[in-house]
Amino acid sequence: MSILDWSVLIITLVVIVVYGIYKSRGAQNIHGYLLGNQSLPWYHVCLSVMATQASAITFLSAPGLAYSSGMSFVQFYFGLPLAMIVLCITFVPIFHRLKVYTAYEYLEQRFDLKTRALTAFLFLVQRGLSTGITIYAPSIILSTILDINTTYTTLFIGSLVIFYTVYGGTKAVSYTQMLQMSIIFCGLFAAGIMVVQLLPADVGFGRAISIAGKMGRTNAIDFKFDLNNQYTVWTGLIGGFFLQLSYFGTDQSQVGRYLSGASVSQSRLGLLMNGLVKIPMQFLILLIGVLVFTFYQYNRPPVFFNSFELNKLEKSKYGPQLNQIKNDYDRAFDAKQAVVRQMNQALDLGDESAIGLQRKALQAADEKEKAIRTQVTELMLKNDNQANVKDNNYIFLSFVTQYLPKGLIGLLIAIIFLASMGSTASALNSLASTTVIDIYKRLIKKDGSDRQYLQASRLATVFWGVVCIVMALYASKIGNLLEAVNILGSYIYGTILGVFLVAFYVPYVKGRAVFVAGVFAQLLVIVIGQLDLVAYLWLNVIGCVLVLVFSVTLQGLSKTLSAET
Template sequence: MHWINWVIVAVYLVVVILDGLRRTRGTRNIEGYFLASRSLPWWAVGLSVMATQLSAITLIGTTGQGATDGLRFVQFYFGLPIAMVLLGVTLVPFLHGAKVYTAYEYLERRFDPKTRSLTSLLFLLSRGMSAGTIIAAPSVVLSAIFGWDLAWCVLLIGVPTIIYTVLGGVEAVAWADVKQMVVIVGALFALVAVLIWRLPVPVDDAFRIAGATGRLKVFDFSFSLTETYTFWSGILGGTFLMLSYFGTDQSQVQRYLAARSVDEARSSLLMSAYWKIPLQALILIIGVLVFLFYTFSPAPMLYNPRHDAQLREQQPAAYAELEARYTAALAGRDQAARDASTIRGSAPLVAFKTQNDAVESVRKEALAAAAKATGESSRDVNYIIPRLVLDHLPLGFAGVFLAAVLAAAMSSIAAELNSLATASVVDFYQRWYRPEGSDAHFLMAGRVATAIWGMFAMVVATYAATLGSLIEVVNRFGSFFYGSILGVFLLAMWKRSHARGAFVGLIAGMSAVAAVSFGMPEVSFLWHNVIGAVVVFVVGAVLSLGGGAGSPASADA
């Protein structure tokens, strides 16, 4: 990569770290460190929430998903506006008005200490693994493209983020997120412009060609528990996932707890409700444009350069045979695409789809051969956009895009680490080990916890990088826990529920999700959120109605 690109990346990293150092000046107590003294304006909170969601996984994994699978992934977010409205009238006023540091602190007031601790522990497990996956995304880019060892790439991403998060707390994280959103959105629009400029055919003709492969199909109204991206899984499973994520995940709850008021907290969530789906659609459209770019330009048979080199070295004859077939298939697809762009009617589009299927068939064989040769997952969807940016785009753009990837990664990682530290200190260290102590003591404990979780996330990152599409990996991790956690909060809003019902219900919900996840792996992970929430609520409600240990606590406790 040209030195100018590295200068752009270096300048960005220095600016973010210096801003984190600058914001440490006002951090002298735990409320300032964990909640920015509850002083953030709604628009900063809203941008911080969106930046936390818009991780490097989104920029890398979702664009790759769009290139290989089209726009249907956007159905995953159809439940988001519904969830935001529901949260605005339920959990947001509950938690903001309770003046708690963590969402799980409220559960002790409503139920008992063990329900709070178990729920917080489940959050720590899910979010700790997800933080590792978020670090893995840019690390995969650097490792594969530059040939660097993955462990060094993980350190390069993780260490600067840990530094400014440890020093500045949630205020440094939130204001860094605001800057990072500007970098990310700017890079996305620049990428759209460059890709359209590089197309050899008019945009409307190009999208007609993409439509022939089904990549422009948004809605799938079939109802299937085994299909992840359908209208119904997005509306039902997606709503439960978004309710869990924004309503009970400390990384998001901590944002609106830091807002000045309940109304500003609601406004910050509505910002995501309005803008998340259009922004996600833009990212998927970039993926479709990447597919179109490679339709008219030679596409790599394997986007992961390391896997390509290993297969070429270990099986030269098989590689040469696959490469010859792939080159011929690419030539046929290119000609069919050019015909489809100039000749109207369905026949040229059908011919293009046939040629595209031939290309994908050879690539599937190459991916299988690479998996066998390397002993690793052969899915290279995470490498599509990095190869395009570094191999084909103008000088300086690679630096801007890499800075955007780092911005996305650092904003999400910082939010995760800050929330993990908050839950660790408030829900465990302060609650069970050191109930009394000075602000200085708990502030230091928060910084130590942030550093420890940062190291844990970096260890997880080296494993997560091998699991395939990272955007799916992070949502699988979350969906295993989120539904059950949401079920506990739903019980908390029902006045007749009591502590034993909530605790047993939570265990039952996690057991049900584990049984489905491992016993019926064909069931899509989005439905795990529904299963967990329903089982927790039903079991908890039955036990609460049946009486027994513990009387119903006041919902206003």
């Protein structure tokens, strides 16, 4: 990167951190540290909720996902607006009325301590692992820019976020997230415009979308009902609804954001706005990935997008073999260029038969390029069996650093850093809240002073920060980060949601029945997920329904046995 890009990156990050710490000064008690004194307006709530969900994973992995397989992932969010409506009607007023710090406090009031502990434990496991993946995402950027191992960049990024989260608490998180999202929106529009500007002069936005469509990259909507298809309208509306309802309604990283709202109406308005804005925002991010795909039909893409791993292979004894593969790759790309030109001519003439022929030819050329890239990854594993051979997360980053103008590169990389810092800080804050309120204060030190609980919250933030950094060091092996986070959440969110729905809507079910139901449902979901019987979004539905059915059944059996005795 140029000096201008480094200047933009460093100045943006420093301003964000200093601003957040300045605005959060004076958090002297646990209420201010964990809930920001419940003083934030709706737009703070909305942007904070969005920033918590839209991590660096979103801005690194989503364009890569669209580049590789198209825009079908946008269907994942179709259940979000419905989930926001249910949350505003049920969850938000209950949590505000009970004046809880965490969502799990309510479960002890409704059921018992062991049910509260079970859900808190499931949350801590899921969020701790997911946050490690979130920290890993921006470490990829520094690793690529500085050409060093991601271990060192992961340690740096994790330490930076821990520092300002420990110091400022939830207010620091919320204030920095508001500024972060403002910069992110501007940067995304700039990136989208620049991709189109960099295309050949005779290829406008419409032609770029047409080319991508002919190669299967604009498949945003799929109405087929297929339990094994990860992304369809039905998995998004049904499975996505359950996942989003559980994520926003029971995950403390989100509950903590809207509990900081100044009133029920401010929290509701923030959530509803999030439901309206999130789908267009995600569509734009995926669209950028599609446009990058079209760009690389006219400009030769790298044979492997992870430059660190590629450089390591070039310097190894397999360098000559890699050079031969690169030559094959160049010839394959040149051959594809001829097909792209013929496709353009067919589109200009509107010749459908010619378009169909060129579509097949383009897809065949694309498969040939993929086969050559597979040879590179096989060579990498020969050289180092621990090599990271999944470069999906590097696609957009590679484009940004190689083709965008100076200054904008620094801004876009700052955006990805900011997104990671925002979502990671929210997660650490929520992990600390749950640890202190649901475990330390409830089970270990019930009569501590406010100052002791504040100190415990800071220490818990450091503890979970270290745990998440350790997890991040192993994240390179899990493929596309965006899918990995959602798959991990789908294993757990359904069970937690089921417990809350029983608490809200099935008043005669008691604590013992719902606790046993939750344990059995969670075990079954893990088995179903490991056997790969259905697409992962359906695990949210299955977990939730199993808890409801088991709870009602067990409570009924308990009443029957009691009556007989």
